[in-house]
Structures are given as C-alpha cells and as structure tokens.
Amino acid sequence: MRPDALVSAAGPVRVAVLGCADVAARRMLPALTGGGAATVTAIGSRDPARAADLAGRFGVPFAGTYAEALDRPDVDAVYLPLPPALRGEWVRRALRAGKHVLAEKPLTTGAEHTAALLAEARARGLALVENMAFLHHRGHRTVYDRLASGDIGDLRHLTATFTIPPRPPGDLRNSRELGGGALLDAGVYPLRTAMRLLGPGLRVAGAALRLNDDGVDVAGSALLVGPRGVTAALTFGMAHAYRASYELHGSSGRMVLDRPYSAPVDHRPLLRVERDGRTEEVSLAADDQFARMGEEFARMVTDPAAREPAAAASLVQAELVDEVARRALRTQP
Known part of the structure; x- marks a missing residue:
C-alpha cells in the first residue's frame, strides 16, 4: 500500500520534528500542536538537552537522534528546519525511510539538487513540500x-x-x-x-x-x-x-x-x-500562516494530485x- 493511503486512513498526519531551530520552536511547533490535520508525535535532535526541553514545552516525546526519529512507527512525516546545506541529506534519508517531508525554505542550496530530491519523492509516492508558509496567509x-x-x-x-x-x-x-x-x-x-x-x-x-x-x-x-x-x-x-x-x-x-x-x-x-x-x-x-501551511502539507500527504504544482513552483524558485x-x-x- 502506498504511504499516502496508509496516512489517509489513520487520521492526522503524524509528524516528527528533526532539529530545534528557532522557527520550529516559535512558529511551526505551536501550529502543529494546536490540533488539526497534522500533529507532532516526536522530536529528534543532536542536542538532547535542548530537544528534551523543547519536547517538554510542547508535550511530545523526545525521540533521540534524527535517525531514531525516522525509525519510529508513529511517524508518517518529518518537518526539517535544518540549515540549508544539511537539508538535502536528511530529506533523502527521510524519503528512503518512507516518510513524507516538509522542509524549511529553500529546499536545498541549488536547483540541480532540488530537482533530484523532488524526482525521488515523486518516484516513491511521497510528498516533499517546501515551507513557504507566507503564501498561505x-x-x-x-x-x-x-x-x-x-x-x-x-x-x-x-x-x-x-x-x-x-x-x-x-x-x-x-x-x-x-x-x-x-x-x-x-x-x-x-x-x-x-x-x-x-x-x-x-x-x-x-x-x-x-x-x-x-x-x-x-x-x-x-x-x-x-x-x-x-x-x-x-x-x-x-x-x-x-x-x-x-x-x-x-x-x-x-x-x-x-x-x-x-x-x-x-x-x-x-x-x-x-x-x-x-x-x-x-x-x-x-491569520496563522504556519497553521495554514500545516493544513496544506497534510492535504498534499493525503492527496497525491495536490503535490505537483507545489513541487514545480519550488523547482522554478530554485532555478531563479x-x-x-x-x-x-x-x-x-
């Protein structure tokens, strides 16, 4: 069964957050833990103390490392607020673990790399979405x-x-x-x-x-x-x-x-x-543009037809x- 079919039958999209970046703590975690079409089920980090504090603030489990978070059965998707140069590696690892991905902007540092990741997501039947939240205000x-x-x-x-x-x-x-x-x-x-x-x-x-x-x-x-x-x-x-x-x-x-x-x-x-x-x-x-982004990401996870326009726009943006x-x-x- 395709990943999107599994998620659509299971209720809210279950998201692991990989990293403790400021944008995750200030905007994305509050939006995703406020109830809705997506919800946070784990936080992974290379900094256990910081991640444990963040997990405690939002009432979600600290899952250990990024890799350990990807291995959890209660994770359908990941949110990646990592630095641009590190995003590509973990986008690819998440896709190969069968997880949908919401990544901070820009997806990568170059159009060629962005195109390769979008193609891999498409081939695996997974959503790879760039977090351009302002568009959804x-x-x-x-x-x-x-x-x-x-x-x-x-x-x-x-x-x-x-x-x-x-x-x-x-x-x-x-x-x-x-x-x-x-x-x-x-x-x-x-x-x-x-x-x-x-x-x-x-x-x-x-x-x-x-x-x-x-x-x-x-x-x-x-x-x-x-x-x-x-x-x-x-x-x-x-x-x-x-x-x-x-x-x-x-x-x-x-x-x-x-x-x-x-x-x-x-x-x-x-x-x-x-x-x-x-x-x-x-x-x-x-309006909460990050909450709207979470809703849009959940829609793309459960509706494969909704993914392609966003993917095409992300590639054009990278080329520009x-x-x-x-x-x-x-x-x-």
Missing part, C-alpha cells in the same frame, strides 16, 4: 482577488522588499558552509512573490549582491521581467532595518501590503489601495535563485 487572497478584479487596472510593476537586521556571530545565516546568505534566507520571499503575481516565464534582467568580509552575501537586489513585459524590482538583505512589504503598480492605481512575509499570529496586515486620487486602507484579518546568483554583480566593503 489568507490576507494574500484579498490582494489576488482585488488585482484580478481590476482594482488597479493592469499590473505594470511589482516592488517587493524583505530585509532584516544583522545576525549575531555564529548565526547559521552568516555561514557559507551551512548555506547562509541573504539570497537564500530572505531573497526567496520576494522572488516567490514575483512568481505568484507575475506568473510563469520570469527572466532575470540583472542582479547585485553585496558580500561581507567572509564572502557571505548580506544584501542584494534583482530585476525580473515577465513574459508580457511586467517588471519586478526585488530587494533583500540581512544588514538593514527590518522591512517587509510589496507594492503593485497598475495602469490605474496601486496596492501596498505591509508585513507579507513574517506576520505574527495576531497581526492584522494593512492593505492600502490608491486609485482615482483616493486612498483606501483595509485592515485584513489576522541560481540565475540571480549567476547574474549578480558582486561587491565588498
């Missing part, structure tokens, strides 16, 4: 619907920004060996926004990356062009004041959405629409990241 639906209804006319240009303050010494995002850097950590958010709003066929017209003394990219920008000439100017970095927003310029108006990438559970995003000399401000409903890196003009202080 319900506030974005309002933007998509209003754009489609012609609120600002035809889309001409997108500006998207995601920047965060400098990370402390020792943070994995400062490590080339672990797959750090602003492009992989923050740049995928505006890139995925451009994919969602401009559609397929994006090309990279130009890019720039600023490197620190260790050769890690800490800031960057990219210019993308869609097949109908719609452009996107993207900014990302981890050497800045915090900023997260995207702005849609249309033929008869514009829309701006605040905090589209890292909205807290209780945050009500503000959508500003300007047209005909008037400004409308709409306070959108708060590679192209930005190839095209980028690099500078150093």
Whole structure:
C-alpha cells in the first residue's frame, strides 16, 4: 500500500520534528500542536538537552537522534528546519525511510539538487513540500482577488522588499558552509512573490549582491521581467532595518501590503489601495500562516494530485535563485 493511503486512513498526519531551530520552536511547533490535520508525535535532535526541553514545552516525546526519529512507527512525516546545506541529506534519508517531508525554505542550496530530491519523492509516492508558509496567509487572497478584479487596472510593476537586521556571530545565516546568505534566507520571499503575481516565464534582467568580509552575501537586489513585459524590482538583505512589504503598480492605481512575509499570529496586515486620487486602507484579518501551511502539507500527504504544482513552483524558485546568483554583480566593503 502506498504511504499516502496508509496516512489517509489513520487520521492526522503524524509528524516528527528533526532539529530545534528557532522557527520550529516559535512558529511551526505551536501550529502543529494546536490540533488539526497534522500533529507532532516526536522530536529528534543532536542536542538532547535542548530537544528534551523543547519536547517538554510542547508535550511530545523526545525521540533521540534524527535517525531514531525516522525509525519510529508513529511517524508518517518529518518537518526539517535544518540549515540549508544539511537539508538535502536528511530529506533523502527521510524519503528512503518512507516518510513524507516538509522542509524549511529553500529546499536545498541549488536547483540541480532540488530537482533530484523532488524526482525521488515523486518516484516513491511521497510528498516533499517546501515551507513557504507566507503564501498561505489568507490576507494574500484579498490582494489576488482585488488585482484580478481590476482594482488597479493592469499590473505594470511589482516592488517587493524583505530585509532584516544583522545576525549575531555564529548565526547559521552568516555561514557559507551551512548555506547562509541573504539570497537564500530572505531573497526567496520576494522572488516567490514575483512568481505568484507575475506568473510563469520570469527572466532575470540583472542582479547585485553585496558580500561581507567572509564572502557571505548580506544584501542584494534583482530585476525580473515577465513574459508580457511586467517588471519586478526585488530587494533583500540581512544588514538593514527590518522591512517587509510589496507594492503593485497598475495602469490605474496601486496596492501596498505591509508585513507579507513574517506576520505574527495576531497581526492584522494593512492593505492600502490608491486609485482615482483616493486612498483606501483595509485592515485584513489576522491569520496563522504556519497553521495554514500545516493544513496544506497534510492535504498534499493525503492527496497525491495536490503535490505537483507545489513541487514545480519550488523547482522554478530554485532555478531563479541560481540565475540571480549567476547574474549578480558582486561587491565588498
């Protein structure tokens, strides 16, 4: 029997969390232990003390090492918040253990590796899903619907920004060996926004990356062009004041959405629409994008037909990241 058939008959998707990363503790574990289509049944870690503390906080068993967690019979799937350079190995090991996988973004550090893992998941009848949780915040639906209804006319240009303050010494995002850097950590958010709003066929017209003394990219920008000439100017970095927003310029108006990438559970995003000399401000409903991501992952686990669009988008995103890196003009202080 295929893995998805086994899970669909067993109730909630039973997930083991491999690692104790901050995003797991702050966002994903609360979402998955809140009840719903997926639930956490174990935590595996290379740091027993930290994992035992985390497991105790959320009332789930500490399963020992990553490998021991994969061997548990009460685990249908795993959530992997490991550093990008380590993700590929454990995605592959989880797939070969017959487990579905929800992995933090980006899936890997390169498109070739991403394509290989997605192909292996497909061949094994398993879901491999990239945790682009922001896409599932319900506030974005309002933007998509209003754009489609012609609120600002035809889309001409997108500006998207995601920047965060400098990370402390020792943070994995400062490590080339672990797959750090602003492009992989923050740049995928505006890139995925451009994919969602401009559609397929994006090309990279130009890019720039600023490197620190260790050769890690800490800031960057990219210019993308869609097949109908719609452009996107993207900014990302981890050497800045915090900023997260995207702005849609249309033929008869514009829309701006605040905090589209890292909205807290209780945050009500503000959508500003300007047209005909008037400004409308709409306070959108708060939402837990990580809970929505958990629901979407569970759907992909139990419904194989739902997997392919997400897999295809993850591969396109990885290819765009590679192209930005190839095209980028690099500078150093």
